[in-house]
Amino acid sequence: MTAVGIYGSLGRMGRTIADVLEDVGAGNAGGVDAKDDCRPLAGRADVLVDFSVASALTEHLEAARIAGKPILIGTTGLSARHHQLIDAAAAEIPVLQTGNTSLGVTLLGLLIREAAARLGPEWDIEIVEMHHRHKVDAPSGTALMLGEAAASGRDTTLSEVRVDGRAGLTGARTEGTIGFSSLRGGSVIGDHHVVFATDGERIELGHRGEDRVIFARGAVRAALWLVGQAPGRYRMGDVLGL
Structure with a gap:
């Protein structure tokens, strides 16, 4: 039986996993x-899942x-430096980093990428997300992941086309x-x-998470899949063969 170690075990996602x-x-x-010493857990687990805080990711x-x-990383609010560290670690171990472990959201990302690739630039793309009052980062990691899927479909990067929270006289x-x-x-x-x-027309694609258990199930499925993979950086789409 594959043993899963949980970083961030006292959080809501950690407890649900x-x-x-x-x-x-x-x-x-x-x-x-x-705040705990994470090394003993890494030694006894077959695979690790991290849903803690960005400040602990380096350790x-x-x-x-x-x-x-x-290791599967579901922690959100990561910086460019964190992604550099993930890339470096992925040269030695399998790493799956994602803003959302829901299998439904994973498939949604594929649909968005396909739609963006096939619809011309005259189709505007807007992403709206809502979360509970306690969430500390915005836009959500999932929203950014979906934005990256749309940007990829248009052969660009999200950093080049991203616009956040318009307010005031922003122009057309x-x-x-x-x-x-x-x-x-x-x-x-x-x-x-x-x-x-x-x-004259509009297409809307979306996903509603009704229970936190959907993310836990997806995270565990992805973690078990990650065991035995070659070193590299993986996505949830790899788990589903997308």
Whole structure:
């Protein structure tokens, strides 16, 4: 039985992952909080999942690398420096980093990339996301992931076309940009809607997360898939063969 170690085990996602391990036939190697020594857990787990905080990622990656263990990173709010560290670790161990472990969101990303690739630049792209009042980063990691899918479909990078939270006299919309709007309130698990709009018609693709367990199930499925993979940086789409 594959033993899964949980970084961020005291958080909501960490606790939910621990609850579903037995349901999917996986073992629990234990968990630690961000302030704890992460090295012992890396040594005894077959694979690690990290849903802690961005400030702990450097230490968690180093522990996984030294132990030679694959790691799934679901922590959001990562910086460019964090992604550089992930790339470096992926040269030695399998690493899957994602803003969302839902299998439904993973498929949504494919649909968005395909739509963006086939619709011309006259189709504007806007991404709206809503989460609970306690979420600290915006736009969400999932929204950014969907934006990257749309940008990829148009053979560009999100950094070149991203527009956040318009306010005031912003002028007319620039063709080819991808806009983001973030809503916060209540106990919303995660709603994401991507709008393709042109003169006279509109296409809307979206996903609503109704229970945090969908992310835990997807995370565990991805972690188990990661075991035995060659060193490299992977995506949730790889888990589904997309």
